[in-house]
Every structure is written in structure tokens, then in C-alpha cells.
């Protein structure tokens with residue numbers, strides 16, 4: 001279980017309880033986080049789950065994989081050094097306290 005501190009696409013802050021083994025995308029989707037569209041359902045094929053990982057979180061969430069890397073280039077919002085597709089991040093205890101900003105995905 002991890003508490004994820006989220007700023008949604010409208011700039012509203014909320015805390016989401018995410019279960020181990022779930023994807024960050026699914027946790028945000030189930031919590032109804034504004035801006036989390038996830039049109040492809042987690043298939044790494046749409047980039048509408050684009051998030052920015054804040055603080056030192058990038059050291060915790062693993063590396064961008066090859067397909068994700070291509071998809072991030074097609075994201076609706078600017079790709080930054082802290083850009084990730086949230087469907088490619090698996091929740092674990094190590095991510096407790098992760099801070100994330102949802103990109104404009106529409």
C-alpha cells in the first residue's frame with residue numbers, strides 16, 4: 001500500500017491510497033483523479049495517462065521502457081525529464097509518499 005500525493009489536471013491536490021501490484025494509472029483512475037484518461041486501458045498505446053513525477057520520485061519508479069519512451073514523445077502535454085506514463089509504474093511500498101502531477105491529457 002502506498003499513499004500517493006496527487007495534483008490533478010485542474011490543480012487540485014488529493015491523496016490516493018494505492019494497492020501494491022496495481023498500476024499508478026489504475027489507482028488514479030479508480031480514485032477519479034481529474035485528467036487521468038487512460039484511453040487504452042494501460043496498454044502503453046495512448047499516452048493519456050501522462051504524469052510528472054515530482055521531487056526525488058523518479059529514482060523510485062524505475063526506468064522508462066522502450067515503448068513508453070516512444071509514446072511519451074506523442075503525449076498531448078510537454079514531455080519533461082520527470083515525465084512518465086502512469087500505466088507503466090507498478091505500486092509497491094517503496095512508492096509510499098510519491099508525489100505526482102497529472103499532465104493535461106485531453
Ligand code: FES
Pocket residue numbers: 025038039040041042043044045046047048049071085086087088
Ligand atoms: S493508459 Fe494508455 S498509455 Fe497508459
